[in-house]
Amino acid sequence: MKRALAVAAVLSFFLGPLAWQALTSIWPEAELTRPLPRSLTLSSYAGLGGTFARAVLSSLVVAAGTTAVSLAVGASAAFAIAKLDFPGRRLLLGGALAISMFPPIATVGPLYLVLRAVGLRDSLAGLVLPYTTFALPLTLWLLTSFFQELPDELYRAARVDGCTPWQAFLHVFLPLSWPALATSAILVFIFSWNELLYALTFLSTPTKRTVPVAIALFAGEHVEPWGQIAAASVVATLPLAILTLLFQRRIVSGLTAGAVKE
DSSP, X not given: OHHHHHHHHXXXXXXXXXXXXXXXXXXXXXXXXXXXXXSOOOHHHHTTHHHHHHHHHHHHHHHHHHHHHHHHHHHHHHHHHHHOOOTTHHHHHHHHHHHHTSOHHHHHHXXXXXXXXXXXXXXXXXXXXXXXXXXXXXHHHHHHHHHHHSOHHHHHHHHHTTOOHHHHIIIIIHHHTHHHHHHHHHHHHHHHHHXXXXXXXXXXXXXXXXXXXXXXXXXXXXXXXXXXXXXXXXXXXXXXXXXXXXXXXXXXXXXXXXXXXX
């Protein structure tokens, strides 16, 4: 009984705000000051309009682009670190970890100047570049741990059969690494979808804004549209919640890869 009460309390603590947000999204705007609504409505969702739909599309493009670049670069680099013997591979992993420790606020100014200099400011491609910089260390560490778990005999057998290191990666190790690739893809996609600081700083055109920026700028000068803010938050959260629930075991297995040595 005590355990059930403790579990219920923990679930209420974490799920209570989400439930209240969902209720607020269907709460009539005129009744937000009441303890409970007398009726429910979907007008807040209908009021999101095409601007928010474009923000969802922009977030999808940026998140998908960041995920694709991170996996393409991270998978090959992780294979090289795990299976190839070259000087400085441990230093490379340490450097990737050091990059991920930089707080984003400390890099906004330099990145803004770089993107403006190369003509990528106020473009979705200009978001993919800094996002990839901070998503790559996560991808690299996850995939390196996974590749290290695969037997070295596979690589040696591929080399004996005449494969180059690149062919061994493409035809032997890459097909075996789909679980780790899926885990990395999900985590990078979630990071890119939720990022606010860079998107708010580097994008100025309203039609290019991502979902977090669109929600942050919903507030008017004199009115706070809480119903629409809650509806937009539900729309933005629902895909990630479904994705996480569907692949939660794979995410956990990917995060713990290499944690136990046999």
